[in-house]
Amino acid sequence: MSSPAPAPDAPDAVMAVPTAPVRVADNLNEALHALFAADPHLFLLGEDVVDPYGGAFKITKGLSGAHPDRVLATPLSEGGIVGVAGGLALAGDTAIAEMMFSDFATLCFDQLVNFASKSVSMYGRRIPMRLVVRCPVGGNRGYGPTHSQSPQKHFIGVPNLALFELSPFHDNHAVLARMIERAEPCVFFEEKSLYPQRMFTGGVVDDLFTFAPLAGPGDWARISVGGEEDYDCLLIAPGGLARRCLGAMRELLMEDEISCQLLVPSQLYPFEAGPVVEEFAAGARIVVVEEGVAGGTWGTEVAAHLHDRLWSQLREPVRLVCSRDSVIPAAPHLEREVLVQQDTIRDAVRRTVR
Amino acid sequence: MAVSLPSAPPSVRPLSPLDDADLDSLLLIRHFENALLDLFAAGKLHGTVHTCLGQEYIPVALRPFLDEDFVLSNHRGHGHYLAQYEDPHGLLAEIMGREGGVCRGVGGSQHVYRERFLSTGVQGESLSVGCGLALHSKRRGLPHLVVAYIGDGTWGEGAVYEALNMAALWRLPLLVVVENNGIAQSTPTQVQMAGSVADRAAAFGIDHHRLESIDINEIRDVLADPIARVRNEHRPLVVEFATHRLGPHSKGDDTRPADVLEHARRHDWYRLYPQTRPEQFAARDARIRARVESVVQEVEARSPSVWEAGRV
Incomplete structure (x- = not known):
C-alpha cells in the first residue's frame, strides 16, 4: 500500500488530518x-x-x-x-x-x-x-x-x-x-x-468536523462541527453515505449557516434508537439518509422508532432521503439522477430547516 | 455407476429374518406414524405431519452405519429421528407441543434438532449445509460423514446441484439418501423429473446406487462398502431407494388411483414380513403397538411446552 507522507502534528487545522491515512x-x-x-x-x-x-x-x-x-x-x-x-x-x-x-x-x-x-x-x-x-x-x-x-x-x-x-x-x-x-x-x-477512501482516526474528520463514538448500543459515531452541541439539523446515515453527508454539511454551514450533526451507526438492525434519543437536541429537525431506492426502507424503520420515542419533541416528522423508486441506470448522467447525491442531501436539509 | 439388486420384484420374494431390535425399530416407526394419523382424525393434533409409512425400512437399514455421523432430515423425518434415537416421547411431545418436546414445541414435526440430527422444512436446503458439516469434519480430521435425506421431488431444486458440485469438487464425506417414492406431494415423478437421479449424479462424477430392495439385510450388504468409502476416502455418494409411500403426503390428501396404492401396498414390509417369521412378528408387533399407545397416553397428559420467544 502506498500512502502519502505523514503530516506533522500542527495547530493548522488543514494539516490536522490523521498522520498515517489507511484506506x-x-x-x-x-x-x-x-x-x-x-x-x-x-x-x-x-x-x-x-x-x-x-x-x-x-x-x-x-x-x-x-x-x-x-x-x-x-x-x-x-x-x-x-x-x-x-x-x-x-x-x-x-x-x-x-x-x-x-x-x-x-x-x-x-x-x-x-x-x-x-x-x-x-x-x-x-x-x-x-x-x-x-x-x-x-x-x-x-x-x-x-x-x-x-x-x-x-x-x-x-x-x-x-x-x-x-x-x-x-x-x-x-x-x-x-x-x-x-x-x-x-x-x-x-x-x-x-474501499479506496481513508479511515478517519483520532477523532478528526477534516478542518471542520470532528467525530467521537457514542456510548451505548448500536455502536454510533457522532460527527459535529468541532464537537459543538447545538445544531439545526440531525442527519442519520449509514457509513456508505457519510462522505456525501459530510459534503452537504460543509456546504450548508458555509453557504446557508445551517449547522448539522451526523450520526452514523455501525449496526443498522436491530435499530438501536437510544443513543439518538439521548443526543437529540430539542427543536432540531431529523433527516435520515440512505442509498436504497424508495419504499419499505431502513429509513422508514428508523423513522418509526424515532417517531415513537421523540414524537412530543419533534417539530415535524422525520424526513427521509433515499434514491428514487427506480432501477439504477448504467449511464453516469442517468444513474446520478436516480441515486442520492451530496446535493440531494443538501437540498433536503434546506427544505427541512427553512 | 448404477448397481441394482436381483431383478425379481421384492413383493414376491420373502424378506430375510430380522433381529428383534431391527424389527422393533420398524414397528415403532409404523405405529408412531399411525398414531399421529389417529390423533389428527381425533382433532388432537394441529398443523401438519408427513408420515413415512412404507419407507420405515430405509433409516432402519442405515442405522448401524451411522453411529457418530450427522443426519440431516426433511419434512418426512419422523422415521429418520426414531431410527437414530428411539425417542418416541420426545418426538411426540414436540409434535403435540407438550412438555419434554425435543425443541420445546417451536420446531414441530419438521424442524427437529438434537445432537447430531437436524431436520428442516425447505426442500434442497440441507445439502449445502451438509457440505459445510462435512467440510468441518474433514478439516478436523474426524471420521464422521454427513447423511442428507431427500426425496425425488427435491431434485427440482437448484440448490441440490450447487451442493453436489461442491461435494464432488472438495471430496466431502457426504452421503445423499434419496427416498424416491415416485410421487412429490401429488405429482408423479415422471411428470416432474426429466432424466434420472443416476444421470444427475453421474454428471458430477458422483457414485450412485439404486436399490429396489426393501430387505434390510440385503440393503446393508450392498451398502457397507460404498458407505465405508464415503467415510474413509471422502467420496460423496448418492443412494437412491425406489420406495413406496403408503400414506398421503400429509393427511387425507392422497389423490392416487386405487391400482397405484395397491402397488405400494404390495411392497409393504408390514404385510410381507409376517410370512418370514410369523411368531416373532406377532409378538413384537403386539408389544410395540402397546408401547406406542402408552407413549400417546403419557404425552397427551403432559402440560403444554414452555418457550419464551426471543429469549432463547
Missing part, C-alpha cells in the same frame, strides 16, 4: 488477517477470493496464501456458499461468506433467512451460528441495474439476522469481532466507493 479496504483486509490469525476455526468462502486475485474488490488479498485450508474459492453458487457457511457455523466453526456484489445476495436469501437465522432459535434453545455475509453495495460506478443496488431493506426484520454497515469511523476488526460475538448470522453491507 478502508486495507483496514478491512487487515481485520480479516487478524481474525484468521487468532481463530483457527474461522473460514472464508466466496467467488474469486483466493490469491493472486484476492476478491473482486481485493478485500481478501493475502488471506488464502496464509490460510489455504480455510479460505475457499467457490463455484458461482451464492446459495450454496451461504449453505456451506451455515453448516460450518452449525458445527461450531465461524464462517465469513463473501458475495461479490450484494445484488447476488438474493440468491442466498433462503439459506440466510430460512436456515441460518432460523436455526438460532427455531429448535427451542439458542444455537450459536457464527456467520457473517459480506456484501459490497452501492452505485455511482456505472455498473448498471444488477451490480449497483443497496439491498439492506430486503434483510430488515428477520429474527436473529443482524445488519451492519461499513463505515470510515468504525475500525473493522472491532466491527467484525462484534458480529461474530453475536453468535447469530450477520450481513455486513460494504459501500464500494468507501
Whole structure:
C-alpha cells in the first residue's frame, strides 16, 4: 500500500488530518488477517477470493496464501456458499461468506433467512451460528441495474439476522469481532466507493468536523462541527453515505449557516434508537439518509422508532432521503439522477430547516 | 455407476429374518406414524405431519452405519429421528407441543434438532449445509460423514446441484439418501423429473446406487462398502431407494388411483414380513403397538411446552 507522507502534528487545522491515512479496504483486509490469525476455526468462502486475485474488490488479498485450508474459492453458487457457511457455523466453526456484489445476495436469501437465522432459535434453545455475509453495495460506478443496488431493506426484520454497515469511523476488526460475538448470522453491507477512501482516526474528520463514538448500543459515531452541541439539523446515515453527508454539511454551514450533526451507526438492525434519543437536541429537525431506492426502507424503520420515542419533541416528522423508486441506470448522467447525491442531501436539509 | 439388486420384484420374494431390535425399530416407526394419523382424525393434533409409512425400512437399514455421523432430515423425518434415537416421547411431545418436546414445541414435526440430527422444512436446503458439516469434519480430521435425506421431488431444486458440485469438487464425506417414492406431494415423478437421479449424479462424477430392495439385510450388504468409502476416502455418494409411500403426503390428501396404492401396498414390509417369521412378528408387533399407545397416553397428559420467544 502506498500512502502519502505523514503530516506533522500542527495547530493548522488543514494539516490536522490523521498522520498515517489507511484506506478502508486495507483496514478491512487487515481485520480479516487478524481474525484468521487468532481463530483457527474461522473460514472464508466466496467467488474469486483466493490469491493472486484476492476478491473482486481485493478485500481478501493475502488471506488464502496464509490460510489455504480455510479460505475457499467457490463455484458461482451464492446459495450454496451461504449453505456451506451455515453448516460450518452449525458445527461450531465461524464462517465469513463473501458475495461479490450484494445484488447476488438474493440468491442466498433462503439459506440466510430460512436456515441460518432460523436455526438460532427455531429448535427451542439458542444455537450459536457464527456467520457473517459480506456484501459490497452501492452505485455511482456505472455498473448498471444488477451490480449497483443497496439491498439492506430486503434483510430488515428477520429474527436473529443482524445488519451492519461499513463505515470510515468504525475500525473493522472491532466491527467484525462484534458480529461474530453475536453468535447469530450477520450481513455486513460494504459501500464500494468507501474501499479506496481513508479511515478517519483520532477523532478528526477534516478542518471542520470532528467525530467521537457514542456510548451505548448500536455502536454510533457522532460527527459535529468541532464537537459543538447545538445544531439545526440531525442527519442519520449509514457509513456508505457519510462522505456525501459530510459534503452537504460543509456546504450548508458555509453557504446557508445551517449547522448539522451526523450520526452514523455501525449496526443498522436491530435499530438501536437510544443513543439518538439521548443526543437529540430539542427543536432540531431529523433527516435520515440512505442509498436504497424508495419504499419499505431502513429509513422508514428508523423513522418509526424515532417517531415513537421523540414524537412530543419533534417539530415535524422525520424526513427521509433515499434514491428514487427506480432501477439504477448504467449511464453516469442517468444513474446520478436516480441515486442520492451530496446535493440531494443538501437540498433536503434546506427544505427541512427553512 | 448404477448397481441394482436381483431383478425379481421384492413383493414376491420373502424378506430375510430380522433381529428383534431391527424389527422393533420398524414397528415403532409404523405405529408412531399411525398414531399421529389417529390423533389428527381425533382433532388432537394441529398443523401438519408427513408420515413415512412404507419407507420405515430405509433409516432402519442405515442405522448401524451411522453411529457418530450427522443426519440431516426433511419434512418426512419422523422415521429418520426414531431410527437414530428411539425417542418416541420426545418426538411426540414436540409434535403435540407438550412438555419434554425435543425443541420445546417451536420446531414441530419438521424442524427437529438434537445432537447430531437436524431436520428442516425447505426442500434442497440441507445439502449445502451438509457440505459445510462435512467440510468441518474433514478439516478436523474426524471420521464422521454427513447423511442428507431427500426425496425425488427435491431434485427440482437448484440448490441440490450447487451442493453436489461442491461435494464432488472438495471430496466431502457426504452421503445423499434419496427416498424416491415416485410421487412429490401429488405429482408423479415422471411428470416432474426429466432424466434420472443416476444421470444427475453421474454428471458430477458422483457414485450412485439404486436399490429396489426393501430387505434390510440385503440393503446393508450392498451398502457397507460404498458407505465405508464415503467415510474413509471422502467420496460423496448418492443412494437412491425406489420406495413406496403408503400414506398421503400429509393427511387425507392422497389423490392416487386405487391400482397405484395397491402397488405400494404390495411392497409393504408390514404385510410381507409376517410370512418370514410369523411368531416373532406377532409378538413384537403386539408389544410395540402397546408401547406406542402408552407413549400417546403419557404425552397427551403432559402440560403444554414452555418457550419464551426471543429469549432463547
